[in-house]
Amino acid sequence: xxxxxxxxxxxxxxxxxxxxxxxxxxxxxxxxxxxxxxxxxxxxxxxxxxxxxxxxxxxxxxxxxxxxxxxxxxxxxxxxxxxxxxxxxxxxxxxxxxxxxxxxxxxxxxxxxxxxxxxxxxxxxxxxxxxxxxxxxxxxxxxxxxxxxxxxxxxxxxxxxxxxxxxxxxxxxxxxxxxxxxxxxxxxxxxxxxxxxxxxxxxxxxxxxxxxxxxxxxxxxxxxxxxxxxxxxxxxxxxxxxxxxxxxxxxxxxxxxxxxxxxxxxxxxxxxxxxxxxxxxxxxxxxxxxxx
Amino acid sequence: xxxxxxxxxxxxxxxxxxxxxxxxxxxxxxxxxxxxxxxxxxxxxxxxxxxxxxxxxxxxxxxxxxxxxxxxxxxxxxxxxxxxxxxxxxxxxxxxxxxxxxxxxxxxxxxxxxxxxxxxxxxxxxxxxxxxxxxxxxxxxxxxxxxxxxxxxxxxxxxxxxxxxxxxxxxxxxxxxxxxxxxxxxxxxxxxxxxxxxxxxxxxxxxxxxxxxxxxxxxxxxxxxxxxxxxxxxxxxxxxxxxxxxxxxxxxxxxxxxxxxxxxxxxxxxxxxxxxxxxxxxxxxxxxxxxxxxxxxxxxxxxxxxxxxxxxxxxxxxxxxxxxxxxxxxxxxxxxxxxxxxxxxxxxxxxxxxxxxx
Numbered sequence: 001x002x003x004x005x006x007x008x009x010x011x012x013x014x015x016x017x018x019x020x021x022x023x024x025x026x027x028x029x030x031x032x033x034x035x036x037x038x039x040x041x042x043x044x045x046x047x048x049x050x051x052x053x054x055x056x057x058x059x060x061x062x063x064x065x066x067x068x069x070x071x072x073x074x075x076x077x078x079x080x081x082x083x084x085x086x087x088x089x090x091x092x093x094x095x096x097x098x099x100x101x102x103x104x105x106x107x108x109x110x111x112x113x114x115x116x117x118x119x120x121x122x123x124x125x126x127x128x129x130x131x132x133x134x135x136x137x138x139x140x141x142x143x144x145x146x147x148x149x150x151x152x153x154x155x156x157x158x159x160x161x162x163x164x165x166x167x168x169x170x171x172x173x174x175x176x177x178x179x180x181x182x183x184x185x186x187x188x189x190x191x192x193x194x195x196x197x198x199x200x201x202x203x204x205x206x207x208x209x210x211x212x213x214x215x216x217x218x219x220x221x222x223x224x225x226x227x228x229x230x231x232x233x234x235x236x237x238x239x240x241x242x243x244x245x246x247x248x249x250x251x252x253x254x255x256x257x258x259x260x261x262x263x264x265x266x267x268x269x270x271x272x273x274x275x276x277x278x279x280x281x282x283x284x285x286x287x288x289x290x291x292x
Numbered sequence: 293x294x295x296x297x298x299x300x301x302x303x304x305x306x307x308x309x310x311x312x313x314x315x316x317x318x319x320x321x322x323x324x325x326x327x328x329x330x331x332x333x334x335x336x337x338x339x340x341x342x343x344x345x346x347x348x349x350x351x352x353x354x355x356x357x358x359x360x361x362x363x364x365x366x367x368x369x370x371x372x373x374x375x376x377x378x379x380x381x382x383x384x385x386x387x388x389x390x391x392x393x394x395x396x397x398x399x400x401x402x403x404x405x406x407x408x409x410x411x412x413x414x415x416x417x418x419x420x421x422x423x424x425x426x427x428x429x430x431x432x433x434x435x436x437x438x439x440x441x442x443x444x445x446x447x448x449x450x451x452x453x454x455x456x457x458x459x460x461x462x463x464x465x466x467x468x469x470x471x472x473x474x475x476x477x478x479x480x481x482x483x484x485x486x487x488x489x490x491x492x493x494x495x496x497x498x499x500x501x502x503x504x505x506x507x508x509x510x511x512x513x514x515x516x517x518x519x520x521x522x523x524x525x526x527x528x529x530x531x532x533x534x535x536x537x538x539x540x541x542x543x544x545x546x547x548x549x550x551x552x553x554x555x556x557x558x559x560x561x562x563x564x565x566x567x568x569x570x571x572x573x574x575x576x577x578x579x580x581x582x583x584x585x586x587x588x589x590x591x592x593x594x595x596x597x598x599x600x601x602x603x604x605x606x607x608x609x610x611x612x613x614x615x616x617x618x619x620x621x622x623x624x625x626x627x628x629x630x631x632x633x634x635x636x637x638x639x640x641x642x643x644x645x646x647x648x649x650x
Contacts (some may be wrong), residue, residue: 035472182376184374184376185376185378187343187376188370188376189374189389189393190363190364191341191343191363191364191368191370192364192390192393192394192443193364193365193390193393193394193395193396194388194393194394195393195394198393198394202378202389202392202393203378206380206381207379207380209380
């Protein structure tokens with residue numbers, strides 16, 4: 001019996017092998033390599049050990065602090081706001097719209113379109129003088145902020161764009177979760193006189209918790225890695241005068257533009273640890289809510 | 293209490309699910325809607341509950357039409373076939389749910405107290421803190437019934453509530469349901485396709501087929517005095533024996549036997565029979581072994597089935613199987629030739645439209 005099990009295990013390695021090779025080559029090795037590089041300095045072809053000095057530099061760098069601050073601001077606004085809007089749209093699509101499949105497809109389009117391309121379109125929408133957004137705001141006499149060229153507006157612009165970008169994926173996943181809820185639950189609840197909001201908060205939302213936990217984790221991680229949307233919105237710059245600098249942008253900047261890969265990797269390791277801790281805490285919290 | 297009159301339901305695709313259905317249910321009565329799949333019994337239940345609109349006709353509760361009343365205001369409790377318990381709530385929270393939503397919302401303490409009472413009634417207090425996923429089918433069933441009762445509705449509707457349970461549990465739960473419903477005194481309509489269930493649980497049975505009420509009566513009467521060939525054939529286990537015969541004005545003939553019309557009980561005959569084609573129906577217990585002189589026909593026993601304290605002797609005329617029910621102590625075996633005699637006083641005769649004429 002024992003022998004047989006061991007034999008099974010050996011053949012299992014053959015099946016795992018190709019995938020494992022890929023993971024080691026493209027995931028495990030780069031992580032280790034980044035870790036090693038974070039203790040080294042010099043250019044990519046001649047690295048030498050410098051101990052903790054990269055970390056010291058990064059921690060003391062006010063730009064990194066700013067980048068982290070921006071990243072946290074982005075993550076902790078885009079994720080909850082995006083989630084609430086996604087739930088609202090998904091619930092309404094599911095409940096009230098006749099051809100929900102069509103709208104679902106429509107909402108999913110941004111997800112299959114390149115962020116850079118969308119970013120360019122949004123540059124026009126956000127444009128201070130002739131942008132669509134300000135045209136609408138002007139129509140309702142709501143003031144016309146300079147979304148792209150005013151440094152103090154840059155993070156808000158990025159956040160609005162981020163919320164919009166997060167909808168596509170969330171809505172599609174939420175729609176499938178909503179379809180998974182037994183329709184008889186609503187029939188029953190209605191028969192007992194439950195109102196629409198009671199049905200949503202007592203029946204729908206609790207049954208969405210596992211899906212929400214998944215989406216929040218995925219959203220939060222991708223929010224901490226925000227980069228492309230900023231690149232696209234500000235024409236390859238981290239906002240005006242670096243006002244929309246985020247952690248990944250900082251890393252890219254240190255690696256590519258400044259040419260200090262060691263510093264970039266130290267920042268990478270720190271970001272990795274932050275994401276790890278935040279998603280761990282979030283999972284704990286959601287488990288508690290889900291079990292209640 | 294409940295009156296259904298001239299009720300029709302035609303679905304959008306033209307399918308007529310209910311055709312001129314009429315019946316009434318007394319206060320506190322437990323009535324079974326019985327019929328084969330697709331006979332319209334669930335449609336009927338959904339119209340009574342308000343989940344479905346009728347095409348024409350009326351449904352009255354206590355003399356007042358409820359067709360324009362929304363389901364939540366009809367004062368009904370509903371138990372679904374798959375229970376539809378909320379998976380994220382404990383048994384207790386499920387039972388409390390109807391008391392914590394809508395216009396008649398109670399305080400939490402009050403809701404808990406009422407829920408407690410019904411959970412005691414349905415014997416589920418010890419599983420109050422468990423979620424549906426951790427409960428057996430029977431326990432889930434009880435939670436669903438407790439939940440349907442907490443609002444103290446006037447009417448309880450149950451849609452095949454036992455079909456997801458295993459055979460032994462089904463027997464137990466159906467007794468429990470009957471005892472509970474009678475204790476609470478609630479008017480109940482119970483939908484089932486299982487005649488045995490309907491016979492055992494219902495005060496009265498409404499037998500439906502193809503959207504038409506075939507007969508509405510006590511179970512015993514459905515068996516002993518069926519309104520038509522469908523009822524006679526549907527009710528009873530083992531099923532009734534049906535023989536095609538030609539009547540020549542004097543006797544019923546077929547290639548296997550001839551029966552003199554004078555053997556019929558005159559008072560059972562609804563009209564004088566014209567000659568023609570008929571079907572004689574006889575319950576297997578009324579087709580008994582007899583002496584050779586008294587025999588109507590002789591058959592060879594093909595197979596024997598034991599059911600409890602009786603044995604079913606099966607035999608064939610052509611490829612049609614027929615049955616005779618004998619006592620367990622009877623020693624007849626498969627392959628034996630035996631003589632059988634009709635007890636014509638207890639037989640039924642149907643015309644070729646399935647209507648009963650005797």
